[in-house]
Amino acid sequence: MNIVEVKNISKSYGKTTALDDLSFEVAGGELFGFIGPDGAGKTSLFRILTTLTKPDCGTANVLGMDVIEDYRSLRPLLGYMPGQFALYQDLSVRENMNFFASVFGTSLEENYDLVAPIYSQLEKFEDRLAGALSGGMKQKLALSCALIHKPELLVLDEPTTGVDAVSRQEFWEMLRRLNDEGITVIASTPYMDEAGQCDRVALIDEGNILQIDTPENIVRSFRKPILAVKATSMYRLIKELRGYPWTHSVQPFGEYVHYTEQREEPNIDELEAYLTDAGLSGISIKPTSPDIEDSFIALMKDNHTHG
CATH class of the missing domain: 3.30.70.100 (Alpha-Beta Plaits)
Known part of the structure; x- marks a missing residue:
């Protein structure tokens, strides 16, 4: 069953085309990657999928709902981690977690088991301001906040940009564990070596999808x-x-x-x-x-x- 269906999506900002007639599908249970350089259109696409931006034309259905018509029903089912650190830097780790849980009418205690493998690494820093965390710890906190309400789809925009190689590897291991637990994950990255972490990848450049396949088949096609x-x-x-x-x-x-x-x-x-x-x-x-x-x-x- 497809959890995401995009047909002929286009998006422009003035004379700049961000997305050019994109169509693709993501099956439930996949760890699906968008691989491409800065400016390829990844962020514009993710903002459409998470109901934050409207496309100029085309349709996008996520979890069986239209991203425009059904945005109110869809948003509570999504976990979104934007490319830039978007948590409250003057709140502590614990305060950020409690705030984002309250937005979705839940609590850290209620859903602790879901975030425990990630949040347990942050617990000794619970009283530290989010802005004072290292890059890798910031990403783990952001992922925990995106997960706290048990989303059905997790959308991550370049989650490993700006962190060290060890933290990048740890982060993808966490995503794979979440995926193994039944959460569908869509993630973007500019790092080609991270493509192998995904079940399937879409290579994207200048708003165009160049190829969609498993990493192995893409390499084999060369x-x-x-x-x-x-x-x-x-x-x-x-x-x-x-x-x-x-x-x-x-x-x-x-x-x-x-x-x-x-x-x-x-x-x-x-x-x-x-x-x-x-x-x-x-x-x-x-x-x-x-x-x-x-x-x-x-x-x-x-x-x-x-x-």
């Missing part, structure tokens, strides 16, 4: 052979690769550059000779496997070419 190329000077390496006649794409990936060619099979010896003649040293070229970032960049490049 067809071009990839070479991982390294040299002593990364700057010169990228410059020379972009000038190579057969180059299709050149993308930095850590200490390597991921390189694809216009030809079906790249010639490693020929490429190495070209880079050596260009004066580069410490050259290493080896085949590598694509990841979801390679797939996203290829789809995004195609979207820009045909957009």
